[in-house]
Every structure is written in C-alpha cells, then in structure tokens.
Amino acid sequence: MHVLGHTDVIRDGSSLDPAASDLKRLRSWTEAERHCQSLGGHLASVHSWKESRFLETLTVGSPLTWIGGNDGGWPELTKDRSWSWTDGSGFNYHEWDEGEPNNYNGVREPCIQMNAGDQHRWNDDVCEKNCASVCSRNH
Numbered sequence: 001m002h003v004l005g006h007t008d009v010i011r012d013g014s015s016l017d018p019a020a021s022d023l024k025r026l027r028s029w030t031e032a033e034r035h036c037q038s039l040g041g042h043l044a045s046v047h048s049w050k051e052s053r054f055l056e057t058l059t060v061g062s063p064l065t066w067i068g069g070n071d072g073g074w075p076e077l078t079k080d081r082s083w084s085w086t087d088g089s090g091f092n093y094h095e096w097d098e099g100e101p102n103n104y105n106g107v108r109e110p111c112i113q114m115n116a117g118d119q120h121r122w123n124d125d126v127c128e129k130n131c132a133s134v135c136s137r138n139h
C-alpha cells in the first residue's frame with residue numbers, strides 16, 4: 001500500500017508519515033474519494049490486520065476517517081449490503097465494530113469509516129458526513 005503524500009510507504013508500514021492522511025480537511029466520503037482520485041489514487045482499501053494497524057498509526061488522534069469501502073459500488077452506491085472498494089480490489093477483509101454494519105435507525109449507510117468505537121474498528125455511515133480521510137495507491 002502506498003499512502004499518497006508519501007513517496008514510498010510499503011505494506012508493512014515501516015515508513016510512516018502523518019502528512020499522508022488528510023486529518024484536518026474534513027470531507028464527505030464522495031468528496032474524499034474525488035480528492036484521492038485527483039492525487040492518482042483512491043480512498044485507502046484495507047486487506048489485512050497489518051494494513052489496518054498501519055492506517056491507524058497514520059490517523060493520529062484517531063478521528064473518524066473515511067476509507068474506500070462502500071456499499072453498492074462507486075459511484076452509484078445503490079446495491080444494498082454489497083461491499084466493495086473504490087480501487088477495485090477485492091473486499092476480502094473487514095474490521096466491523098460490534099453491531100456494525102447496521103444501517104443505523106433504518107437509514108442506509110453505504111460508506112465505511114475507520115476508528116469507530118473504543119476498539120477503533122469500522123462503521124458504516126451516511127456518506128454526507130464530513131470526516132478525515134486517507135488515500136492510497138496500490139500497485
């Protein structure tokens with residue numbers, strides 16, 4: 001995983017740079033994904049515990065942070081409970097917080113944020129909320 005904003009971050013996260021995540025500029029999930037695409041990447045996809053812990057170290061202070069996981073496929077987000085990543089990689093790993101994903105209060109929540117709850121796991125949320133975000137490029 002190459003986190004954008006840093007030249008050579010590798011999957012084991014041996015090289016860290018807090019500037020790689022966009023924690024101060026809050027964006028909706030869609031705005032965040034567009035921003036990542038303008039940088040030549042996508043919102044980060046996560047495929048292992050190790051990658052997840054790496055992203056956690058980047059999100060200093062653990063604000064709620066958009067990652068590329070979404071329900072129904074970018075950009076339509078229409079198919080309910082069919083998870084994928086905006087970078088097209090397989091949705092083969094997750095770290096849902098307890099009781100998630102839940103479409104809370106019956107409202108559809110198609111976008112995934114990390115650092116949710118005490119365990120810093122994942123929550124599905126409405127995409128319009130403004131959160132921190134982290135972009136990556138896989139190759």
Ligand SMILES: [Ca+2]
Pocket residue numbers: 100101102103104109123124125
């Ligand atoms: Ca939720």
